[in-house]
Amino acid sequence: MAILPLLVPTFYLTLLGNVGIYALVALGLVLLTGVAGSTSFGQAAFMGVGAYTSAVLCLRLGLSPWLTLLAALVVTGAVALILGAITLRMQGHFLPLATIAWGLSLYYTFGNAPFTGGFTGLTGIPPITLFGAALNTPSRFYWLVWAVLGICALLLQNLLHSRTGRAMRALRGGVTVAESFGVNTYWLRVQTFLLSALLSAVAGWLYAHGQGFINPTPFGLAQGIEFLFMAVVGGSGAVGGAVLGAGLITLLRDQLQNLLPKLLGQSGDFVTPVFGVLVILMLQLARGGLWPLVERLLPAAPRTLVAGTQRLPVQVKPAPGEDLLVLENVSKHFGGLKAVEGVSFTLRSGEILGLIGPNGAGKSTLFNVISGVLPPTSGRVSLRGQLISALSPRQIARRGLARTFQHVKLFPEMSLLGNAMMGGYARARAGVGRSLLHLERNEEAALQHDAAQQLARVGLGDVFELAGNLPLGQQRVLEIARALVADPTLLLLDEPAAGLRVGEKRELAALLKKLQAEGVTILIVEHDMDLVMNLVDRLVVMNYGEKLAEGRPREIQQHPAVREAYLGGAA
Numbered sequence: 001m002a003i004l005p006l007l008v009p010t011f012y013l014t015l016l017g018n019v020g021i022y023a024l025v026a027l028g029l030v031l032l033t034g035v036a037g038s039t040s041f042g043q044a045a046f047m048g049v050g051a052y053t054s055a056v057l058c059l060r061l062g063l064s065p066w067l068t069l070l071a072a073l074v075v076t077g078a079v080a081l082i083l084g085a086i087t088l089r090m091q092g093h094f095l096p097l098a099t100i101a102w103g104l105s106l107y108y109t110f111g112n113a114p115f116t117g118g119f120t121g122l123t124g125i126p127p128i129t130l131f132g133a134a135l136n137t138p139s140r141f142y143w144l145v146w147a148v149l150g151i152c153a154l155l156l157q158n159l160l161h162s163r164t165g166r167a168m169r170a171l172r173g174g175v176t177v178a179e180s181f182g183v184n185t186y187w188l189r190v191q192t193f194l195l196s197a198l199l200s201a202v203a204g205w206l207y208a209h210g211q212g213f214i215n216p217t218p219f220g221l222a223q224g225i226e227f228l229f230m231a232v233v234g235g236s237g238a239v240g241g242a243v244l245g246a247g248l249i250t251l252l253r254d255q256l257q258n259l260l261p262k263l264l265g266q267s268g269d270f271v272t273p274v275f276g277v278l279v280i281l282m283l284q285l286a287r288g289g290l291w292p293l294v295e296r297l298l299p300a301a302p303r304t305l306v307a308g309t310q311r312l313p314v315q316v317k318p319a320p321g322e323d324l325l326v327l328e329n330v331s332k333h334f335g336g337l338k339a340v341e342g343v344s345f346t347l348r349s350g351e352i353l354g355l356i357g358p359n360g361a362g363k364s365t366l367f368n369v370i371s372g373v374l375p376p377t378s379g380r381v382s383l384r385g386q387l388i389s390a391l392s393p394r395q396i397a398r399r400g401l402a403r404t405f406q407h408v409k410l411f412p413e414m415s416l417l418g419n420a421m422m423g424g425y426a427r428a429r430a431g432v433g434r435s436l437l438h439l440e441r442n443e444e445a446a447l448q449h450d451a452a453q454q455l456a457r458v459g460l461g462d463v464f465e466l467a468g469n470l471p472l473g474q475q476r477v478l479e480i481a482r483a484l485v486a487d488p489t490l491l492l493l494d495e496p497a498a499g500l501r502v503g504e505k506r507e508l509a510a511l512l513k514k515l516q517a518e519g520v521t522i523l524i525v526e527h528d529m530d531l532v533m534n535l536v537d538r539l540v541v542m543n544y545g546e547k548l549a550e551g552r553p554r555e556i557q558q559h560p561a562v563r564e565a566y567l568g569g570a571a
């Protein structure tokens, strides 16, 4: 890329300069949409905030563009924080709609504010200078843009391969998994949104000083949609996809703009409809965009663990037999329905306790109350003597509870190692800043080490395999490994045998026994009677929301009320 100015005509250098600027915005969308799963049509507006801030300050106060870059970042950051704080709690299609709303608002603000030159815009914006040289020739500007893009791409690549990057990927599938491993998902979404806006601001700064003039048109909704096209066509989950998408769309637009009127024999905008069709085809044929095709041609990532001596902190575990989880009179009502009513029991350290009951007995509801997903209507839940019933899943996870899910919730396109490392989120510290600069190498190595150890512990050897390639039985085991990486004092398993074959169930039971022998305490909600009876130390039986019985498997099997209500008298 560096020697390209010596090889290609000036016209293409200008075009490539634009590709670089658009790729910066698309990088932000890689993070926001491809990685974190929030769609934004408003990135062009953020580009406009950056461009206008820098241009107005340069023209009015005669400041250096390098100083106004800082101002552009601060102003765009502030706007993004305010908009993000208001809109990022929205789910589903409400967030994209909100981005359209503020994208339009900002566009008209650019056109109508007293200091922005209205819809005709601002001219005479000075070029960026470096060591006294104005970077306003096509080749110098090209170098500047691609150097900035290179730095931003590198920083983002670092971030995506960090603890924070993995947590951002976890946001894509909803907040449940991320929260259950201690991630503050709202704050993480705000940070993601902010970073993507800042990348757009840098693009706006380059655009304003590269062109020398600006008006609202390139910061409107149409451009916002085109940026999203770029991210989708490139392959929105990867840094390379942003550059590929920006390059393809920009070059294609340029070529089609000349070609289509000639072919059709009349002038007009035929490019946009063609793009529309192309995007629909892409969504049908290659949802992941074109980057995965390019990636196949690149050398594979090294399949080795990072060496490091640092280890993650380990919690002191309670002594065997100590009261670990105590439920006192816990109830959960949904309107008039008493899904759980006055349930009390104690789980001691080192035990495997089974929670069973017929369909609709209230097991899942109780599981959700214990893990913090649902607040109880009344009663107390405490873990190691600390009241947890008023806490969120994230806070409970940070107090030592790790869980698996009834419907496996893994990241199929991530390796076993990456999935397992997600479990250790709360044991590491590095935030966005350190991750961008890759200053968390030691901590990352420690996380990898622990994750690999837990994977070996549960018998999953090939840590670089993709999680999506595993059969269901092993996916459930991988979820257990992920939970173990959290260094839990209590492991909560939600129907871990559901959908497994007989052999897989036997292996699961053997694994859980082994973990118990190693000191892990387990609460298991399960339907499979054979598995439960041979596995657990004690059982709590629920029926119609109430606790029907509690005792050893043999006692439960003999219990008349259980036989009547649960085993239907047939046992």
Ligand SMILES: Nc1ncnc2c1ncn2[C@@H]1O[C@H](COP(=O)(O)OP(=O)(O)OP(=O)(O)O)[C@@H](O)[C@H]1O
Pocket (backbone or CB within 6 Å): 334, 337, 338, 339, 357, 358, 359, 360, 361, 362, 363, 364, 365, 366
């Ligand atoms: N969010 C909710 N809103 C209203 N009712 C609910 C809600 N969640 C569960 N229920 C009701 O609470 C009762 C207990 O349901 P729950 O899912 O806890 O039972 P379960 O023992 O886990 O059943 P299964 O074994 O079929 O999963 C059921 O009658 C169910 O319809």
